[in-house]
Amino acid sequence: MKHSTFFWFVFPSVLLMIAFIALPIVSVVTQSLYSKHEQVIIVVENCGPFGCTQSTTVDQAATEALRAEEPLGKWAGLDIYKDRNHLAVNEVASAWVNSDGLPDFGRTLMNLPFYSAMAFTLTYTAVVTPLTIMLGFFIAIAVNSVARRLRGPTIFFSLLPMIVTPLVGSLILFWMVDARGILGTGLQWLANDPSLSVKASTPLMWAMLMVYGVWHSAPFAFIVYYAGLQTVNTDTLEAAMIDGASRWERIRYVVIPHLVPLTTFIALIQLMDNFRVFEPIVSFAAAAHATSLSYAIFNDLGGETRLLSSAAATSVLTIIFVAILLSPVLVRTWRDFGTQK
Amino acid sequence: MSVATRRPLSIRFLATSFLMLWLIMAAFPFLWTLWGSFKVEGDFFSKADWANSIFGTLTQVETGGSFTDDGYHGAWVQEEFWRAAFNTAIVCICVVTISLTCGTLAGYALSRSTYRYAFWLLLFALIFRAMPPITLVSGYLLPFFEWNLWGHLSTTIIVLVAINQPFTLWMLHSFFKNIPKDLDESAMVDGCTRFQAFRHVIIPVMWPGVITTGLFSFLLAYNDFAVTSMLLAKENHTMVPKIASFLGTTQTKGNVMFAVAAVVSVTAPLFVMILFFQRQIVSGLTAGAVKG
Numbered sequence: 001m002k003h004s005t006f007f008w009f010v011f012p013s014v015l016l017m018i019a020f021i022a023l024p025i026v027s028v029v030t031q032s033l034y035s036k037h038e039q040v041i042i043v044v045e046n047c048g049p050f051g052c053t054q055s056t057t058v059d060q061a062a063t064e065a066l067r068a069e070e071p072l073g074k075w076a077g078l079d080i081y082k083d084r085n086h087l088a089v090n091e092v093a094s095a096w097v098n099s100d101g102l103p104d105f106g107r108t109l110m111n112l113p114f115y116s117a118m119a120f121t122l123t124y125t126a127v128v129t130p131l132t133i134m135l136g137f138f139i140a141i142a143v144n145s146v147a148r149r150l151r152g153p154t155i156f157f158s159l160l161p162m163i164v165t166p167l168v169g170s171l172i173l174f175w176m177v178d179a180r181g182i183l184g185t186g187l188q189w190l191a192n193d194p195s196l197s198v199k200a201s202t203p204l205m206w207a208m209l210m211v212y213g214v215w216h217s218a219p220f221a222f223i224v225y226y227a228g229l230q231t232v233n234t235d236t237l238e239a240a241m242i243d244g245a246s247r248w249e250r251i252r253y254v255v256i257p258h259l260v261p262l263t264t265f266i267a268l269i270q271l272m273d274n275f276r277v278f279e280p281i282v283s284f285a286a287a288a289h290a291t292s293l294s295y296a297i298f299n300d301l302g303g304e305t306r307l308l309s310s311a312a313a314t315s316v317l318t319i320i321f322v323a324i325l326l327s328p329v330l331v332r333t334w335r336d337f338g339t340q341k
Numbered sequence: 342m343s344v345a346t347r348r349p350l351s352i353r354f355l356a357t358s359f360l361m362l363w364l365i366m367a368a369f370p371f372l373w374t375l376w377g378s379f380k381v382e383g384d385f386f387s388k389a390d391w392a393n394s395i396f397g398t399l400t401q402v403e404t405g406g407s408f409t410d411d412g413y414h415g416a417w418v419q420e421e422f423w424r425a426a427f428n429t430a431i432v433c434i435c436v437v438t439i440s441l442t443c444g445t446l447a448g449y450a451l452s453r454s455t456y457r458y459a460f461w462l463l464l465f466a467l468i469f470r471a472m473p474p475i476t477l478v479s480g481y482l483l484p485f486f487e488w489n490l491w492g493h494l495s496t497t498i499i500v501l502v503a504i505n506q507p508f509t510l511w512m513l514h515s516f517f518k519n520i521p522k523d524l525d526e527s528a529m530v531d532g533c534t535r536f537q538a539f540r541h542v543i544i545p546v547m548w549p550g551v552i553t554t555g556l557f558s559f560l561l562a563y564n565d566f567a568v569t570s571m572l573l574a575k576e577n578h579t580m581v582p583k584i585a586s587f588l589g590t591t592q593t594k595g596n597v598m599f600a601v602a603a604v605v606s607v608t609a610p611l612f613v614m615i616l617f618f619q620r621q622i623v624s625g626l627t628a629g630a631v632k633g
Contacts (some may be wrong), residue, residue: 013447176357294476322472
């Protein structure tokens with residue numbers, strides 16, 4: 001294809017991606033280096049019959065004017081990254097010196113908003129991704145071995161948790177595990193503790209968010225594995241059987257190697273999606289027990305005072321994390337392309 | 342069925358029971374919420390006796406019947422959920438149309454170009470795909486406030502189209518790769534320009550792939566919460582942020598049922614969609630994986 005034809009074909013799409021994905025990244029980085037102007041304070045001297053008193057007031061008009069003139073705010077350099085709500089350099093340093101032992105240091109870290117968000121995000125990604133892959137694999141194997149006419153309905157119902165809006169799906173689960181809901185009451189009965197409430201307990205909340213995560217994304221792994229199982233070569237399977245391979249050996253040496261590339265694909269997609277975990281935290285109203293990086297940004301942006309610089313700094317840190325997470329894949333894709341040529 | 346794939350009875354039994362368990366896990370929450378949405382709050386959250394939520398004891402006491410449409414009436418009429426549904430329809434239709442138009446052109450070009458920059462473009466699209474949308478939203482807000490673009494449906498539509506592009510590109514690129522090159526090249530030998538070849542030869546055969554991609558674009562626009570809740574003014578909210586606002590403000594008695602009714606209303610179209618397009622959804626999910 002000629003260069004100019006190619007250019008015109010991809011132009012609309014590339015323009016959109018540059019304007020609304022690449023430039024916003026630049027905008028986020030810039031915003032994170034500036035902080036909002038402080039209010040302009042003026043000192044007024046009130047003189048009365050009993051002498052003069054000085055009082056300070058906020059000059060609203062001047063503040064508005066200053067903020068309107070320079071909407072970005074004033075240059076702050078890396079200060080926002082270092083403050084308590086982000087990397088908390090000073091707090092971490094003093095905790096490192098003062099804390100006795102690593103567990104104590106860890107507890108101090110978990111009280112800092114950025115580190116606790118990161119801890120949850122990473123734990124969620126690390127727990128949900130493998131569990132999703134395992135559950136999806138087992139469902140696929142099970143579907144593959146039941147009668148053919150059960151397969152259609154199974155696929156239909158299995159798609160539901162994945163296709164339904166994450167916010168809505170997690171709300172549905174949340175209402176069921178509410179202390180007054182059917183699952184919540186069931187848990188209380190199981191644990192024999194009528195005051196048990198998922199909403200009130202941090203470990204239960206974490207567990208519930210992860211259960212939701214697996215429930216939501218296992219269908220994806222299932223569908224991909226199921227499609228993969230349809231293309232397993234039966235000749236190879238039969239040949240293995242004639243050579244005396246047991247059922248387990250056939251799965252181990254024929255089926256699983258066939259599914260390995262699919263696992264990489266699922267893991268990649270799941271890593272990207274789990275790292276942005278966000279909607280369930282809103283639905284579960286879990287912010288007191290668990291926040292993720294995405295939720296921290298959302299929280300800064302919402303509300304009356306929009307903390308744009310703070311959100312921007314968290315965004316930049318998140319983007320850096322995504323880049324680190326993705327780098328092995330990128331390197332591999334790049335190398336694959338090199339060998340293709 | 343060949344001998345190698347035949348299974349002993351015990352394994353079939355194990356597989357079937359595991360599958361039943363999974364099906365209950367997948368479907369039960371939805372059925373339960375659908376059933377409960379026609380009850381009053383005291384039955385939906387039945388502390389006293391879980392059987393109440395099935396037989397609707399309190400619903401009978403409060404409204405006189407076993408089923409009530411109070412939740413739906415409250416959500417759709419009183420809280421004007423129809424407005425949000427209308428906005429969602431506009432957003433979804435526009436996002437799907439625009440992103441497919443841009444996506445097919447670019448996806449086709451990417452699948453036919455052999456130069457290295459096509460690969461780089463795809464690689465960048467992959468990086469953009471990994472970016473959590475909320476990080477981009479924090480980049481939009483300040484410029485949008487400054488240029489008075491914030492709050493309108495049209496802005497949100499363009500943003501959603503752009504966020505959707507990387508995925509659309511990958512999907513359509515791999516789909517166009519499977520359409521033989523000879524098809525459009527023979528048209529060009531006959532004197533068509535590249536665009537005419539695309540218009541007369543490729544467009545008639547591309548619909549299966551485009552429909553699949555369109556379904557996923559629709560899902561992205563329909564399910565999005567981060568972008569719509571942040572970039573739309575309150576009166577322009579689509580359904581998903583509207584539900585979130587039910588949770589935030591109206592936690593008085595009975596209003597939880599508005600949210601429950603709204604949740605069921607949002608799920609229903611998706612249910613119908615899976616019913617009709619199950620095969621396309623499955624083929625779309627596996628497209629990237631099986632073909633590499």
